[in-house]
Amino acid sequence: MSPRSFRIVVLPGDGIGPEVVSQAVRVLELVSSSSSDFDLKLETHDFGGCAIDKTGEPLPPTTLKACQEADAILMGSIGGPKWGVDAKIRPEPGLLALRKTLGLYANIRPANLASESLLEYTPLKPSVAQGVDMIVVRELIGGLYFGTRKEQGVEPDVDTAWDSMIYSVSEVQRITRVAAQIALAADPPLEIHSIDKANVLAASRLWRKVVTETLSKEYPQLKLDHHLVDSAAMLIVASPKRLNGVILTENLFGDILSDQSSVIPGSLGLLPSASLAGAPSAPSADFKPTPGLYEPIHGSAPDIAGKGIANPIGTILSAAMLLRYSLGLEAPAKAIETAVRKVLDTPELGGHGLRTADLGGSIGTTELGDHIIEVLKSIL
Numbered sequence: 001m002s003p004r005s006f007r008i009v010v011l012p013g014d015g016i017g018p019e020v021v022s023q024a025v026r027v028l029e030l031v032s033s034s035s036s037d038f039d040l041k042l043e044t045h046d047f048g049g050c051a052i053d054k055t056g057e058p059l060p061p062t063t064l065k066a067c068q069e070a071d072a073i074l075m076g077s078i079g080g081p082k083w084g085v086d087a088k089i090r091p092e093p094g095l096l097a098l099r100k101t102l103g104l105y106a107n108i109r110p111a112n113l114a115s116e117s118l119l120e121y122t123p124l125k126p127s128v129a130q131g132v133d134m135i136v137v138r139e140l141i142g143g144l145y146f147g148t149r150k151e152q153g154v155e156p157d158v159d160t161a162w163d164s165m166i167y168s169v170s171e172v173q174r175i176t177r178v179a180a181q182i183a184l185a186a187d188p189p190l191e192i193h194s195i196d197k198a199n200v201l202a203a204s205r206l207w208r209k210v211v212t213e214t215l216s217k218e219y220p221q222l223k224l225d226h227h228l229v230d231s232a233a234m235l236i237v238a239s240p241k242r243l244n245g246v247i248l249t250e251n252l253f254g255d256i257l258s259d260q261s262s263v264i265p266g267s268l269g270l271l272p273s274a275s276l277a278g279a280p281s282a283p284s285a286d287f288k289p290t291p292g293l294y295e296p297i298h299g300s301a302p303d304i305a306g307k308g309i310a311n312p313i314g315t316i317l318s319a320a321m322l323l324r325y326s327l328g329l330e331a332p333a334k335a336i337e338t339a340v341r342k343v344l345d346t347p348e349l350g351g352h353g354l355r356t357a358d359l360g361g362s363i364g365t366t367e368l369g370d371h372i373i374e375v376l377k378s379i380l
């Protein structure tokens with residue numbers, strides 16, 4: 001039987017994006033060459049600030065078309081001071097357009113301690129960070145990011161600017177179902193913590209009502225509680241285990257809380273994400289490839305770009321999520337996660353020295369990639 005062939009579009013982007021993506025590409029190439037069952041065909045496209053420089057737009061039509069035809073997309077990060085908030089054409093709207101066009105409403109951001117040995121790097125007390133296991137499920141194509149807005153300087157009220165947070169019942173229902181299915185896939189099922197600002201915002205009152213109704217009608221076996229976003233932000237650093245399980249929240253709150261949750265394992269550079277147009281399906285014999293966009297949760301880190309010191313683990317773990325959720329390839333996905341954990345944990349491999357600077361180490365991006373590749377070779 002000829003190997004199944006998967007088309008993967010790679011969008012390195014800006015800043016540290018190309019540096020971290022190149023390590024994840026090495027990992028995917030190794031996975032592909034180690035199997036006779038499937039073949040990963042990787043192709044790189046311009047996206048973000050680098051695409052603005054070349055073509056005048058962040059998401060050129062050729063890139064969008066390739067993404068629409070791909071089985072999955074691996075992205076680095078986009079943006080940077082060259083295309084800052086005052087620029088006429090900026091990279092970030094390109095990312096929002098890509099997410100919206102592909103209908104990727106479910107953003108899944110696991111935040112757990114990738115390794116017990118990271119405990120010494122968490123800025124929290126080890127006793128507070130130990131045992132944290134949360135998955136942020138962020139609504140990705142609604143809310144303030146996509147509501148109507150007005151920039152300052154536009155007539156008639158030149159001195160005002162505004163954005164609107166809009167959610168419909170169906171938008172909240174579908175992301176609630178994704179959170180529920182993720183919660184149910186665990187044994188025992190995870191608790192759901194819905195985060196909103198229902199004491200002030202109308203959109204949050206709709207959110208809370210729809211989450212409550214959807215779960216009580218369709219998933220009555222799941223435990224649900226509600227937190228206001230300000231107090232949830234406090235809990236994530238004061239006693240994060242109280243939020244173990246699924247954190248279900250809207251677009252902007254999810255953006256903020258997921259960066260905040262990266263404090264627990266110790267670095268923003270560690271955390272991966274998947275953006276899907278539905279709930280992830282469990283790998284099985286009849287698994288159908290499901291397109292998705294996979295990216296670390298961090299940005300282009302202009303302060304360290306070009307230095308070769310960025311942590312590639314969030315991007316490598318995003319590649320593992322890509323194999324699992326889009327292609328149904330559970331074994332290599334697990335192998336990558338095991339290799340990352342071993343490199344972080346195993347003393348004979350250099351122990352705590354095998355870290356990039358964000359985790360107190362001194363090795364570079366490529367060297368960390370080399371170690372992960374070596375361990376992965378022995379597992380595959």
Ligand SMILES: NC(=O)c1ccc[n+]([C@@H]2O[C@H](COP(=O)([O-])OP(=O)(O)OC[C@H]3O[C@@H](n4cnc5c(N)ncnc54)[C@H](O)[C@@H]3O)[C@@H](O)[C@H]2O)c1
Binds near residue numbers: 076095268270302
């Ligand atoms: N999905 C994306 O492409 C994405 C996500 C977030 C921010 N951005 C963009 O990135 C640009 C910079 O944003 P920012 O500086 O606020 O956030 P950032 O995430 O780029 O960086 C925040 C801090 O974390 C550090 N950091 C981030 N990733 C790291 C890694 N892999 N290894 C080690 N350290 C890492 C940085 O050095 C910096 O000190 C902005 O233009 C923003 O819009 C893009």
Ligand SMILES: CC(C)[C@H](C(=O)O)[C@@H](O)C(=O)O
Binds near residue numbers: 079096297
């Ligand atoms: C770059 C920006 C548009 C993006 C977001 O806010 O969604 C980023 O912060 C993220 O978390 O992916």
Ligand SMILES: [Mg+2]
Binds near residue numbers: 297
């Ligand atoms: Mg963000």
